[in-house]
Amino acid sequence: MNPPPDTHTLLLLLFIFVLALFLGRELITKVPSQLHTPLMSGSNAISGITIVGAILAAGSEGAFSTALGVVALVAATINVVGGYLVTDRMLGMFKKGGR
Amino acid sequence: MSVLTNLLYIAASVFFIYGLKMLGRADTARRGNLVSAIGMLLAVVATLLVGGLNLVWVAVGVLVGAAIGAVAAYRVKMTAMPEMVALFNGSGGLASLLVGWAEYHRALLTPTFTAVAIFFAVLIGGVAFTGSLVAFGKLSERLPGRPILFPNQHLYNAALGALALAFGAMFALAPDTVGGYLAFALALLAALVLGVTLVIPIGGADMPIVISLLNAYSGIAASAAGFVLQNNVLIVAGSLVGASGLILTSIMCKAMNRSLTNVLFGGFGAAQGASAAG
Numbered sequence: 001m002n003p004p005p006d007t008h009t010l011l012l013l014l015f016i017f018v019l020a021l022f023l024g025r026e027l028i029t030k031v032p033s034q035l036h037t038p039l040m041s042g043s044n045a046i047s048g049i050t051i052v053g054a055i056l057a058a059g060s061e062g063a064f065s066t067a068l069g070v071v072a073l074v075a076a077t078i079n080v081v082g083g084y085l086v087t088d089r090m091l092g093m094f095k096k097g098g099r
Numbered sequence: 100m101s102v103l104t105n106l107l108y109i110a111a112s113v114f115f116i117y118g119l120k121m122l123g124r125a126d127t128a129r130r131g132n133l134v135s136a137i138g139m140l141l142a143v144v145a146t147l148l149v150g151g152l153n154l155v156w157v158a159v160g161v162l163v164g165a166a167i168g169a170v171a172a173y174r175v176k177m178t179a180m181p182e183m184v185a186l187f188n189g190s191g192g193l194a195s196l197l198v199g200w201a202e203y204h205r206a207l208l209t210p211t212f213t214a215v216a217i218f219f220a221v222l223i224g225g226v227a228f229t230g231s232l233v234a235f236g237k238l239s240e241r242l243p244g245r246p247i248l249f250p251n252q253h254l255y256n257a258a259l260g261a262l263a264l265a266f267g268a269m270f271a272l273a274p275d276t277v278g279g280y281l282a283f284a285l286a287l288l289a290a291l292v293l294g295v296t297l298v299i300p301i302g303g304a305d306m307p308i309v310i311s312l313l314n315a316y317s318g319i320a321a322s323a324a325g326f327v328l329q330n331n332v333l334i335v336a337g338s339l340v341g342a343s344g345l346i347l348t349s350i351m352c353k354a355m356n357r358s359l360t361n362v363l364f365g366g367f368g369a370a371q372g373a374s375a376a377g
Binding site: 074 | 138149159194212320325327354
């Protein structure tokens with residue numbers, strides 16, 4: 001499905017990877033302690049981005065690979081949907097409690 | 100991959116970045132979560148636009164996963180939310196592991212670079228998966244919350260990690276042979292065991308920090324899956340979570356007056372304390 005990666009593409013991917021690492025590092029500064037758990041939960045939902053890989057795996061050919069892909073997709077969707085909803089619930093309760 | 104898909108991936112990445120930023124401030128946190136969710140929706144829609152996918156299986160997976168995730172998120176009690184986050188994180192790690200495996204099984208003869216990326220997706224995803232399950236077990240008191248110690252555990256964990264790397268190297272050098280597949284399976288198994296043995300010696304009180312660290316791991320695992328598929332949005336979102344998760348972990352350590360090494364090797368200190376007390 002994917003063409004064999006040439007050196008140019010790989011270097012570009014590594015470039016993006018390193019820049020995003022530094023960006024992620026800079027994004028989190030001085031978080032109030034009551035936000036620690038919701039922030040962890042919210043970023044956990046983002047790590048469910050592997051759903052994109054799971055969609056590609058579940059939708060492609062090959063019976064066994066497709067089966068692995070469908071299980072991956074179920075797991076990733078649980079991560080995404082559950083993660084965003086539970087984070088929203090946490091933050092919703094905050095406001096009512098008046099922090 | 101089409102131009103439109105890639106442009107939508109860029110937009111999704113911007114939403115993730117803004118969402119994460121907003122999540123760190125009390126007055127914008129809830130909207131930040133929504134912004135990041137919109138980014139996820141964009142990424143999913145962009146991926147569905149990729150031609151040639153069997154959408155029946157995709158629909159089955161998404162519907163089943165969404166139903167389970169939504170029910171779990173709505174039914175969980177307020178006090179049980181951290182352990183639910185651990186379970187969600189574990190399923191994300193499992194997903195990255197399976198994506199790596201699926202791509203390997205489909206192609207078998209993969210270039211060395213791709214094989215290395217597959218190995219890391221499986222290794223880190225596997226540790227995040229079983230490690231999160233143990234963290235869930237400890238927080239929900241299905242497992243004893245006290246540190247479970249066994250003789251030479253640090254030596255044992257280091258040896259198991261080295262073994263996983265050795266199997267990974269054997270796999271990456273000859274992925275299209277029977278031996279290569281066997282080495283892959285053994286590396287996968289080692290990763291799953293390692294997740295358990297790394298987390299089980301850590302006390303229940305430190306579990307929030309451990310979950311935050313495992314969350315960073317599952318971000319890196321997603322990034323590794325992105326290298327396997329040469330997919331930008333996976334790499335960007337995964338490494339954002341990986342790096343911000345590490346920073347958050349160290350912030351949480353400071354707030355709880357713990358050092359990360361103290362948490363990770365906490366069982367060691369507990370054993371010493373127990374013997375000193377006894």
